[in-house]
Amino acid sequence: MSSKGARTRVTDLHLLSAAEAARWIESGRISSEQLVSACLAQIRAREDQVRAWTFLDPEHALGAARAADARRGLGAPTGPLHGVPVGLKDIIDTRGMPTEHGSVLHAGRVPLADASVVTRLVAAGAIPLGKTVTTEFAVFGPGRTTNPHDGARTPGGSSSGSAAAVAADMVPIALGSQTNGSTIRPAAFCGVLGLKPTRGLISRHGLLTLSPTLDHVGLFARSIEDLALLLQVLSGPDAADPATLPVAQLPFQSVAASEPPVPPRFAFIKTPHFERAEPETHAAFAELCQRLGEQVEEIELLPFAESAWHWHQTIMEAEMALQLEPEWRSGSAQLSATLRQQLERGRQITALDYQRALSSIEPLYAGLAELFEQRYDAILTPAAPGAAPLGLHSTGDPVFCTPWTLCGMPAISLPLLETPAGLPLGVQLVGPRSGDARLLRTARWLCARFAEA
Amino acid sequence: MSSKGARTRVTDLHLLSAAEAARWIESGRISSEQLVSACLAQIRAREDQVRAWTFLDPEHALGAARAADARRGLGAPTGPLHGVPVGLKDIIDTRGMPTEHGSVLHAGRVPLADASVVTRLVAAGAIPLGKTVTTEFAVFGPGRTTNPHDGARTPGGSSSGSAAAVAADMVPIALGSQTNGSTIRPAAFCGVLGLKPTRGLISRHGLLTLSPTLDHVGLFARSIEDLALLLQVLSGPDAADPATLPVAQLPFQSVAASEPPVPPRFAFIKTPHFERAEPETHAAFAELCQRLGEQVEEIELLPFAESAWHWHQTIMEAEMALQLEPEWRSGSAQLSATLRQQLERGRQITALDYQRALSSIEPLYAGLAELFEQRYDAILTPAAPGAAPLGLHSTGDPVFCTPWTLCGMPAISLPLLETPAGLPLGVQLVGPRSGDARLLRTARWLCARFAEA
Numbered sequence: 001m002s003s004k005g006a007r008t009r010v011t012d013l014h015l016l017s018a019a020e021a022a023r024w025i026e027s028g029r030i031s032s033e034q035l036v037s038a039c040l041a042q043i044r045a046r047e048d049q050v051r052a053w054t055f056l057d058p059e060h061a062l063g064a065a066r067a068a069d070a071r072r073g074l075g076a077p078t079g080p081l082h083g084v085p086v087g088l089k090d091i092i093d094t095r096g097m098p099t100e101h102g103s104v105l106h107a108g109r110v111p112l113a114d115a116s117v118v119t120r121l122v123a124a125g126a127i128p129l130g131k132t133v134t135t136e137f138a139v140f141g142p143g144r145t146t147n148p149h150d151g152a153r154t155p156g157g158s159s160s161g162s163a164a165a166v167a168a169d170m171v172p173i174a175l176g177s178q179t180n181g182s183t184i185r186p187a188a189f190c191g192v193l194g195l196k197p198t199r200g201l202i203s204r205h206g207l208l209t210l211s212p213t214l215d216h217v218g219l220f221a222r223s224i225e226d227l228a229l230l231l232q233v234l235s236g237p238d239a240a241d242p243a244t245l246p247v248a249q250l251p252f253q254s255v256a257a258s259e260p261p262v263p264p265r266f267a268f269i270k271t272p273h274f275e276r277a278e279p280e281t282h283a284a285f286a287e288l289c290q291r292l293g294e295q296v297e298e299i300e301l302l303p304f305a306e307s308a309w310h311w312h313q314t315i316m317e318a319e320m321a322l323q324l325e326p327e328w329r330s331g332s333a334q335l336s337a338t339l340r341q342q343l344e345r346g347r348q349i350t351a352l353d354y355q356r357a358l359s360s361i362e363p364l365y366a367g368l369a370e371l372f373e374q375r376y377d378a379i380l381t382p383a384a385p386g387a388a389p390l391g392l393h394s395t396g397d398p399v400f401c402t403p404w405t406l407c408g409m410p411a412i413s414l415p416l417l418e419t420p421a422g423l424p425l426g427v428q429l430v431g432p433r434s435g436d437a438r439l440l441r442t443a444r445w446l447c448a449r450f451a452e453a
Numbered sequence: 454m455s456s457k458g459a460r461t462r463v464t465d466l467h468l469l470s471a472a473e474a475a476r477w478i479e480s481g482r483i484s485s486e487q488l489v490s491a492c493l494a495q496i497r498a499r500e501d502q503v504r505a506w507t508f509l510d511p512e513h514a515l516g517a518a519r520a521a522d523a524r525r526g527l528g529a530p531t532g533p534l535h536g537v538p539v540g541l542k543d544i545i546d547t548r549g550m551p552t553e554h555g556s557v558l559h560a561g562r563v564p565l566a567d568a569s570v571v572t573r574l575v576a577a578g579a580i581p582l583g584k585t586v587t588t589e590f591a592v593f594g595p596g597r598t599t600n601p602h603d604g605a606r607t608p609g610g611s612s613s614g615s616a617a618a619v620a621a622d623m624v625p626i627a628l629g630s631q632t633n634g635s636t637i638r639p640a641a642f643c644g645v646l647g648l649k650p651t652r653g654l655i656s657r658h659g660l661l662t663l664s665p666t667l668d669h670v671g672l673f674a675r676s677i678e679d680l681a682l683l684l685q686v687l688s689g690p691d692a693a694d695p696a697t698l699p700v701a702q703l704p705f706q707s708v709a710a711s712e713p714p715v716p717p718r719f720a721f722i723k724t725p726h727f728e729r730a731e732p733e734t735h736a737a738f739a740e741l742c743q744r745l746g747e748q749v750e751e752i753e754l755l756p757f758a759e760s761a762w763h764w765h766q767t768i769m770e771a772e773m774a775l776q777l778e779p780e781w782r783s784g785s786a787q788l789s790a791t792l793r794q795q796l797e798r799g800r801q802i803t804a805l806d807y808q809r810a811l812s813s814i815e816p817l818y819a820g821l822a823e824l825f826e827q828r829y830d831a832i833l834t835p836a837a838p839g840a841a842p843l844g845l846h847s848t849g850d851p852v853f854c855t856p857w858t859l860c861g862m863p864a865i866s867l868p869l870l871e872t873p874a875g876l877p878l879g880v881q882l883v884g885p886r887s888g889d890a891r892l893l894r895t896a897r898w899l900c901a902r903f904a905e906a
Contacts, residue, residue: 246699318804318805318808319808321804321805322804322805322808322809322812325805346804346805347803347805348803349803349804349805350800350801350803350804351771351774351775351799351802351803351804351806351807352771352774352775352799352800352802353804354804354807354808355771355772355775355807356775359775
């Protein structure tokens with residue numbers, strides 16, 4: 001979490017945060033080519049075990065880095081990510097680079113246009129380094145990525161490769177997505193920062209659509225400063241995604257970097273599914289709450305909220321059934337059995353149940369929003385039931401992400417805890433809609449508090 | 454359509470338009486009490502036959518008129534409808550005045566708060582005169598209103614009473630609603646102006662919700678100036694109706710009153726259902742097109758658009774099934790057989806079909822919008838298959854309203870044609886979304902052109 005810049009040698013450039021790297025490139029201390037070379041060297045060193053990438057063309061990336069260096073050398077204006085490499089989940093369209101959605105049905109697909117987030121990254125000077133492994137259509141069917149902390153364990157999903165690549169120091173920042181727990185869960189399992197911003201803050205145009213209601217872009221980094229920088233670059237309305245909010249650009253970086261005027265207060269919510277959490281999670285959160293003392297209070301969800309998981313499943317499966325209907329119709333045999341079953345369940349859902357689920361979101365959020373109006377800065381809850389499970393046949397359980405994703409609230413996973421065996425355990429903080437900047441500020445405060453100990 | 458002000462005697466005040474009446478009250482030429490008295494006298498004269506009102510308290514209305522006169526006498530600021538009576542369809546909530554949705558299930562229901570449109574009318578100085586007859590839940594089951602032109606014929610529906618009251622000179626302006634053809638059709642049958650503005654222009658908060666996707670507020674008047682005045686008073690964002698558009702207030706009145714810079718051009722669209730139109734409609738539109746000469750061209754809908762009627766029905770019935778579920782569950786025996794069948798069909802619709810229908814709206818609109826970008830000012834089409842049918846068992850066929858309602862486009866019915874027997878035949882003009890002001894300008898041009906002849 002802390003700045004590693006002061007003691008970084010040229011061979012360790014892959015350890016720089018994106019913000020640091022951009023500053024060093026801007027000042028001429030290093031070149032983009034040096035940075036990209038260091039990241040590619042780290043990928044060569046670790047990729048055999050981690051398997052985070054589904055497409056990587058080192059020469060193309062180095063060419064882009066050299067072009068960025070040349071533009072800077074000519075005095076052309078540079079953006080806040082000038083020369084910095086970024087990993088992109090393989091459901092994010094990239095012009096001229098394959099985007100295969102984790103399915104043989106889309107093998108070899110090369111989009112004609114960049115997703116809006118890619119356009120924004122490139123405009124900010126970033127170098128799309130390559131495409132990272134996703135589960136099958138960003139749902140449950142695992143990809144081939146392993147957990148950088150233990151190759152026998154899942155990295156989590158569906159943004160498996162993006163989380164693992166950032167955790168393995170292959171790239172400072174990467175993009176993923178979240179429709180249930182696809183950013184928070186792999187961030188927690190891999191021990192990096194994961195942010196699912198407020199619904200509508202970042203355009204999803206050019207991403208695989210699973211659920212127009214629930215899909216979000218997700219961000220991975222190793223520092224809060226980098227998450228704020230990514231929000232600054234990526235957020236804003238986009239006519240191509242009508243769900244983007246028509247709001248003014250917020251000063252994410254300065255708010256995230258500031259001190260809270262008073263120590264933040266946390267509402268610890270176990271959810272009705274806390275019994276599914278591992279004993280290690282129970283113990284770690286008990287200790288965390290003890291350390292936070294009066295700044296944390298345990299809050300129970302209203303009984304009404306206990307249906308949130310059902311509503312989420314109804315919306316996600318009904319919408320997936322429409323969005324993946326072409327694949328279901330023409331390539332059903334190439335889908336995993338789990339996905340086929342989900343699509344078949346989705347096809348049976350009535351418009352009545354679907355509308356009921358949709359119309360439950362606002363009343364549910366109204367109840368949660370009261371927590372923030374009253375006294376709390378953030379909801380505190382596990383990011384996942386425990387550390388990354390053993391085995392690569394599953395990417396783990398998104399149960400602790402569901403209600404916040406359903407409500408479109410910003411959520412962040414912080415790698416603050418670990419199991420006795422040294423595996424990362426994520427702490428999830430959740431804020432009110434559009435409270436992304438303050439959520440980062442609260443997260444930074446909590447990380448600093450832990451660094452002191 | 455033309456101003457009757459110059460030759461209006463005090464006993465004829467009920468013939469004034471709302472705009473004229475407001476000017477006369479503002480100038481002190483008449484009082485609100487005189488105007489309301491004249492309207493009440495006209496109601497006494499015609500209500501036995503027309504049966505437009507479901508609630509009317511003459512003393513209360515006169516009291517409100519006297520209070521308006523007193524406020525003006527004290528020099529208090531007055532709004533653009535100061536002292537002018539308005540009729541309100543009985544699905545529009547009025548604080549302290551019954552709102553029964555045309556169903557015995559809501560007999561005696563008195564809302565605690567005004568609908569947003571009522572709040573805006575009252576803030577503009579208008580006097581809510583009373584509540585007008587609606588069909589059962591604003592769907593097909595007829596109320597007891599008759600057509601002012603012929604008591605043996607339907608006034609159309611579902612905004613039956615509002616259309617008939619304005620047509621019978623009982624009130625200069627009235628509000629209704631439209632989910633399919635519930636404003637345009639009764640306006641056409643009763644020979645008055647009816648406007649269904651762009652979706653999102655007027656808040657629906659406090660109206661019975663049948664279909665959040667398709668419901669619109671509808672406006673009735675006897676002059677285009679009054680429709681522009683109503684738009685000015687009623688349009689604008691409302692946090693209580695998230696579908697309202699965050700757009701600046703447009704100068705509806707000045708645009709509607711202006712001359713088109715060049716004579717407008719019309720796209721005559723018969724729709725795939727023109728064979729359902731009466732021979733009289735065929736003849737009248739042939740003559741109309743001949744009179745317009747080069748300013749009109751016949752345009753065929755794309756084959757894709759032929760599903761618009763199916764999509765509309767899917768959305769409306771699926772959404773009604775949710776919105777009227779309480780009534781269906783607890784009062785099914787009190788519903789008409791037609792409505793019960795509709796709700797039962799709605800309960801069977803799958804989320805897949807419902808989403809397909811919803812996601813067809815934008816591609817359908819994109820095709821229609823091209824007409825306006827290319828060369829046409831308005832679509833020209835019948836408002837209904839013919840004049841008001843004989844009998845009160847049905848309110849007629851909304852078939853010529855469906856695609857424009859589905860797309861949320863502004864539509865107006867103009868009483869420009871008539872059958873050989875002298876019954877009104879409506880001409881419907883349809884504009885692009887947010888083109889309401891220019892649609893009124895085009896409509897005024899067409900009315901003036903006819904007045905010349």
